[in-house]
Amino acid sequence: MTIRTLIWHEHRHEKKNKLVAQLYPQGMHGALKKAYEGHKEFSVGHALLDDDAEHGLSQKRLDETDVLLWWGHVAHGEVKDEIVERVAKRVWEGMGLIVLHSGHFSKIFKRLMGTPCSLKWREAGENERVWVLNRNHPIAAGLPEHVLIEHEEMYGEPFAIPEPLETVFISWFEGGEVFRSGVTYQRGAGKVFYFRPGHEAYPTYHNPQVLQIIRNATRWAYNPEPAWTGINDAPNVPHDKAPVPLEIKGPSLHAYGEEGYR
């Protein structure tokens, strides 16, 4: 078993901002890769917004991806709608998706949630305490009761997301706010995990516990079943092919076996 992991990164801050470049000399994607070092069940690559006209996310690349990580911030609007739809379809087919930090406002996360995904925020380098709600949840495996992150951007409730399937983490911030920092969803055959920490101005992705959560989440999001490629189909099951074959009663608008409207 190999979990084919792809880290998608906007990769703009590192180029424009010295501070971020110093914190993440190999890019934030480079730091995130370290989450998997020494763990042989993963194969890990990356794709960047500016890689090519498809943001590094060709159909082939996505078809060969089991779990996709997503970090974006200043350039959400530059991600093409067509690529967003492509990613969404792969999630529905069974690809896992881990959305990180400012990715809450990415097109793909909003697309899959169906809500604004808005929140409060503050950049003051305050303490964040990420509390574990169920220490035996696969995403929390091996963690202490809470993870302290010395400096982080604050994200505060209300976080305009659908009621999660599971709330895995809740964060406490020094300035007085709280936030659902780890939440899970199912979209079609795909598992989705949103994980809050990761502001570009702080060394969050060098924190071993943060990396451990991301590695755990990658395992959790992995679905070994064959892709559910037909999940968008709306097949007609004609009367004589029904599990219990039928005679047609009453009037019909559709011809035998025809395709439905979409």
Place this chain on the structure above:
Amino acid sequence: MTIRTLIWHEHRHEKKNKLVAQLYPQGMHGALKKAYEGHKEFSVGHALLDDDAEHGLSQKRLDETDVLLWWGHVAHGEVKDEIVERVAKRVWEGMGLIVLHSGHFSKIFKRLMGTPCSLKWREAGENERVWVLNRNHPIAAGLPEHVLIEHEEMYGEPFAIPEPLETVFISWFEGGEVFRSGVTYQRGAGKVFYFRPGHEAYPTYHNPQVLQIIRNATRWAYNPEPAWTGINDAPNVPHDKAPVPLEIKGPSLHAYGEEGYR
């Protein structure tokens, strides 16, 4: 208290198909209106796809709507994306939404679910039995154990929707399939109910129990609170305005009080 109810209808089948025109001489929206007759807490109007360039859904009209019903089928693609976004925003602000039957493939339902919303189907006039899971749920108030619909189109699982907040009804079909026929969601401040029955070739919307469910659901979806108009905002809470005022620690990328990226 008045629940301002708006029935949005595609209204194409009635114009093109004699059978549908005979079944619904006042349009399906006309039949749906009868759900509210004699119930004074509702004011009821309708809007049709071809009403005007906004499909009858001006911002003003939506702002004055508490609960919107949606029936569409052959012309999902003609609904403008801009209007879909407008409706979605009103749902997030607190407007209730009841999506009917073939509306499962409407842009607005797919937009709010974040999934394909696909299903199996068959038009054979077979029996549908809509089973009530919690007879004290407001949407099921006053119903028997199950509602028998003599002739209906079959919709079969898998129905590619997110795990519902509540499953209110499950349907049995003569041909052997089952379907989650009544499911609830919360999207922002708005309540969403999907209700399966209502094929245009059958007199389903003349069935008093079906109308009772739709009336119940309208009451359930009504939210008397003021619209959450700021739900799309992502306010910056500066360090000195934090619930617990802070000194800034560490570096910053954002200026004091600036707006975030979207």
Place this chain on the structure above:
Amino acid sequence: MTIRTLIWHEHRHEKKNKLVAQLYPQGMHGALKKAYEGHKEFSVGHALLDDDAEHGLSQKRLDETDVLLWWGHVAHGEVKDEIVERVAKRVWEGMGLIVLHSGHFSKIFKRLMGTPCSLKWREAGENERVWVLNRNHPIAAGLPEHVLIEHEEMYGEPFAIPEPLETVFISWFEGGEVFRSGVTYQRGAGKVFYFRPGHEAYPTYHNPQVLQIIRNATRWAYNPEPAWTGINDAPNVPHDKAPVPLEIKGPSLHAYGEEGYR
């Protein structure tokens, strides 16, 4: 419409501890009653652990109750199992239940949750900030973004409850912990709301916003439908009374129309 509200209170601290007696001269139940003053849709009574051999919760009393509030702490173990079962059955039938603060360890809450309902705690008079997740939720109606309680006991995660249907409030504590302070459940026909604040050593139940939440929750928990008295039954539906009448195929262990095993 009248919402028949019954406040059940252990009422032991007030008798044994001067401080609590001074804070709550009419008992905590007396303070909680003020939540409903001036709101005519409620009729409000109370029942105390030591009222009588049934803790004031005769079958008749419960049958005439729409929403029950529960505050207990030092004497959870004195509540008779038989009364707990009686209350549980009334919840399943449709009675609303609001469990307050230390009631997390009451027999009735643990009975309905099926989990330990354990948590961390600290009595240090620290600030609690109760954050609202969906300001249009009926339980949060009219509240500001968060409710500040000057002095409260801390309850911290992990709170060993099932994943809630809805998380309405999350609390921030001065000492660094977080807690899911308002969570909803459905049990049979009955709605259950757990609300955290209310330590006996502090004047929490004199706080108007806390009382507003409790009043809101009472309205939310009210189910006007007739009691689902048969919810414990497991009726046999004989083959000839099936919705689709059947011939019996294969062997049988049960006689026609007999009752099942329990």
Place this chain on the structure above:
Amino acid sequence: MTIRTLIWHEHRHEKKNKLVAQLYPQGMHGALKKAYEGHKEFSVGHALLDDDAEHGLSQKRLDETDVLLWWGHVAHGEVKDEIVERVAKRVWEGMGLIVLHSGHFSKIFKRLMGTPCSLKWREAGENERVWVLNRNHPIAAGLPEHVLIEHEEMYGEPFAIPEPLETVFISWFEGGEVFRSGVTYQRGAGKVFYFRPGHEAYPTYHNPQVLQIIRNATRWAYNPEPAWTGINDAPNVPHDKAPVPLEIKGPSLHAYGEEGYR
């Protein structure tokens, strides 16, 4: 990795009823064991109601069990409450639990659900069609769109359970009813799966697809994390040991570091 699986069986029908004895010459537990044959990651044992005074479920046995299966029917009442509590605690600590068929009325399932778990039923040997809602769910791995069981007992809605975390299967019955046949829950650290089929008068547990579901569910329910043995504790976190150390403000009822009331 070995998934230590324990099949608990009431084992009464086989002794009293010739038909059941013929269908299951090695007991229903013997048939269930075949689910794991040839799959080396499982070690499988069984425990029977009449094994000993603890129904074969000593603390040691449970501590060495990763996933427990439960089949009971006529003798639910004979299972000792003390053993039920022991099993519940192991589930909260992380042991998986798979409850089969008539086990819906077992003490342990009702204990963990907090609801009556009642349903409708009929023994007429009718067809059951178990529909898969998400074909990529680990419990549904490798299945066709639906599993046909030629002869089964009917269980019909309403099934008085809490809203499931996930609905994995819904059954269609020839006589007109539907049922949520596969539902998941989380209770503490433990995963719970209820699976409907398995009437003792029919050869259901010789059906390879039924066994496949049970094997899949065993894998799904397995939690490799160390047991959460302290899940019942309610630790006091004193003011000076708080994540953010505090001074005590206001009055106190509890002494420093004392245990809370239960």
